[in-house]
Amino acid sequence: MLMWEFLKEQWNTLPLPVSPELCAGKTYIVTGSNIGLGLETAKHLVRAQAARVILAVRSAPAGERAREEIEAATGRRGVAEVWSLNLASYDSVRRFARRADDELDRLDALFANAAVYLDQWTTVTSTGDGADQGEVGKEEETSVVVNDISTTLLGLLLLPKLADTARRFLQSKPRLVIVTSALAFSVRDDLDSIRDDVFDGLNDQKKANMRNRYALSKLVQIPIVRRLARLYPPEKTGVVINMINPGLCRTGLARYSTWYYQLYIDVLRVLIGARTAEAGSRTILYGVAAGEETHGKFLSGCEIKE
Numbered sequence: 336m337l338m339w340e341f342l343k344e345q346w347n348t349l350p351l352p353v354s355p356e357l358c359a360g361k362t363y364i365v366t367g368s369n370i371g372l373g374l375e376t377a378k379h380l381v382r383a384q385a386a387r388v389i390l391a392v393r394s395a396p397a398g399e400r401a402r403e404e405i406e407a408a409t410g411r412r413g414v415a416e417v418w419s420l421n422l423a424s425y426d427s428v429r430r431f432a433r434r435a436d437d438e439l440d441r442l443d444a445l446f447a448n449a450a451v452y453l454d455q456w457t458t459v460t461s462t463g464d465g466a467d468q469g470e471v472g473k474e475e476e477t478s479v480v481v482n483d484i485s486t487t488l489l490g491l492l493l494l495p496k497l498a499d500t501a502r503r504f505l506q507s508k509p510r511l512v513i514v515t516s517a518l519a520f521s522v523r524d525d526l527d528s529i530r531d532d533v534f535d536g537l538n539d540q541k542k543a544n545m546r547n548r549y550a551l552s553k554l555v556q557i558p559i560v561r562r563l564a565r566l567y568p569p570e571k572t573g574v575v576i577n578m579i580n581p582g583l584c585r586t587g588l589a590r591y592s593t594w595y596y597q598l599y600i601d602v603l604r605v606l607i608g609a610r611t612a613e614a615g616s617r618t619i620l621y622g623v624a625a626g627e628e629t630h631g632k633f634l635s636g637c638e639i640k641e
């Protein structure tokens with residue numbers, strides 16, 4: 336995307352893509368919805384008469400605060416529910432997906448919005464299915480686990496529920512909406528350096544350039560979504576899979592990074608004219624309003640931008 340194109344899109348006034356006609360009676364999951372773009376996305380869904388909106392968050396108190404804020408803003412009680420999901424743990428992802436399968440009658444969209452921006456190397460130890468038998472977990476870099484692997488795992492685990500909804504509720508066009516970033520395209524060279532073995536490469540601290548890690552995790556997401564879209568076409572599943580770039584928004588995304596990076600982002604936001612979180616959420620909501628032609632596509636500014 337050229338700089339001028341990027342700025343023009345950034346300053347566009349975006350339409351609100353959701354309405355009661357689209358959302359009434361439907362069930363949605365929004366990951367990372369205690370704050371930022373996810374919170375504003377969930378608020379719009381509740382206001383648009385969704386029946387259930389699951390706030391999938393890693394901190395229960397933060398989730399409760401978000402639920403209260405949504406209820407106060409929309410005047411609708413008992414629609415938003417706080418469910419625990421920690422994307423830094425595959426066990427938590429699996430538990431969440433099982434709960435969704437057991438407790439939700441339908442699932443009209445998963446907004447895979449949660450992500451973390453880290454510019455320092457940290458790892459999480461993931462446990463596989465053999466954890467009960469004492470299997471030792473593997474150490475993996477945190478942002479790759481949260482932004483790429485767990486996000487994909489959750490999408491895959493919930494795909495059958497989305498497909499089942501498509502079969503049973505003919506008016507529903509379920510969606511798997513994955514939030515990515517145009518920043519991804521600024522680090523193509525970093526991907527080239529690990530192209531032969533992407534996930535081992537990402538887990539090699541010696542090769543890691545943590546300044547670019549967030550952008551790289553978002554770049555890795557793009558071919559993953561495209562592959563998912565090829566493997567699961569809407570003709571077979573009834574589910575549309577698309578990915579969204581929300582543009583530069585005023586949120587706390589960089590709050591876990593170093594103070595100088597936070598300062599850099601703050602200055603950039605002022606210079607470029609970042610969107611509010613509410614405006615950014617409109618781009619994400621477009622993922623459920625847009626048609627089947629968006630399957631496997633990169634959406635930005637409420638349009639397909641390939």
Ligand SMILES: NC(=O)c1ccc[n+]([C@@H]2O[C@H](COP(=O)([O-])OP(=O)(O)OC[C@H]3O[C@@H](n4cnc5c(N)ncnc54)[C@H](OP(=O)(O)O)[C@@H]3O)[C@@H](O)[C@H]2O)c1
Pocket residue numbers: 366367368369370371372373391392393394397420421422423424447448449450451481514515516517580581582583584585586587588589
């Ligand atoms: N803001 C921008 O300019 C911008 C631009 C392009 C793309 N995006 C994308 O937009 C999405 C939303 O970002 P945002 O700007 O709204 O940032 P945000 O305010 O920091 O929200 C991120 C959300 O992800 C959650 N999260 C982080 N690690 C998690 C984990 N291990 N398990 C579960 N949830 C976790 C956070 O929870 P906690 O509050 O508990 O940390 C928070 O709810 C992200 O995918 C981001 O990459 C943002």
